[in-house]
């Protein structure tokens with residue numbers, strides 16, 4: 581069985597209730613969030629062997645994170661304890677035309693303050709086939725940019741494939757900073773989330789009139805033939821509760837697309853991309869069929885929009901049932 585190791589920061593998420601503004605909120609719903617942790621949990625729910633490497637404070641807040649991950653079957657033997665605080669983020673939930681707003685409170689967190697990779701590489705990569713990382717971690721500090729390069733190179737030494745979700749976060753760093761970093765590590769990546777804007781902004785591909793997504797993937801692959809799989813979602817936002825979503829997967833020179841889902845009652849959109857990424861990794865590991873993989877990933881992401889919190893809570897069978905029945909009552 582393949583083992584995946586997700587690596588990144590996990591945070592406490594405090595969300596406003598009933599779409600209240602943050603400054604008038606007297607109570608918050610609490611969840612845990614973090615792009616890579618969300619992927620780990622979703623993969624565990626699909627039945628994979630998955631670990632999560634991070635650092636949280638050595639206090640009840642950190643222990644609660646461990647319990648949260650363990651509840652879904654995520655291995656926490658690489659979860660370190662120490663440092664000052666658990667990163668937090670606030671989510672002011674949007675409604676109608678008012679979009680959701682994220683406010684980070686993660687400076688000086690145990691994870692972001694790490695000065696070196698505190699793991700023993702042999703233990704960290706023991707039995708691991710794929711490491712999943714995202715562009716959120718290097719956005720935390722220049723120190724983390726250096727550490728990520730070290731981590732990725734180590735992963736390659738141990739013959740571990742590298743999955744990167746670019747996950748650009750404009751509140752953490754600039755497009756230029758992100759692009760410079762992505763181009764620095766791109767030669768070491770096997771699977772990469774990227775859409776047209778990522779191709780233009782981060783891989784510096786020139787825009788070509790009327791070119792389809794496959795043109796951009798092919799152009800990136802010419803410079804980085806090591807990237808075997810590209811994937812992205814195409815999203816049309818009507819308002820905070822109504823989006824359309826379609827999945828794209830580029831493999832072996834071909835573009836595969838899912839159907840376009842009309843999600844007209846969004847409960848919580850955050851983590852939808854992570855659910856999609858987990859669906860892609862699941863498909864790459866389990867199905868030797870790119871069309872099946874993209875159909876599964878888009879369905880998994882669509883289902884995620886129906887539950888609160890960052891994590892996708894559906895099993896492989898539930899996603900498969902949804903693909904087969906599309907929302908019918910099951911009796």
Ligand SMILES: O=C(O)C(=O)C[C@H](O)[C@H](O)CO
Pocket residue numbers: 613614615616618669716749850851852853854890
């Ligand atoms: O934005 C971040 O840094 C997070 O990791 C929080 C959320 O979990 C993430 O954005 C969801 O993809």
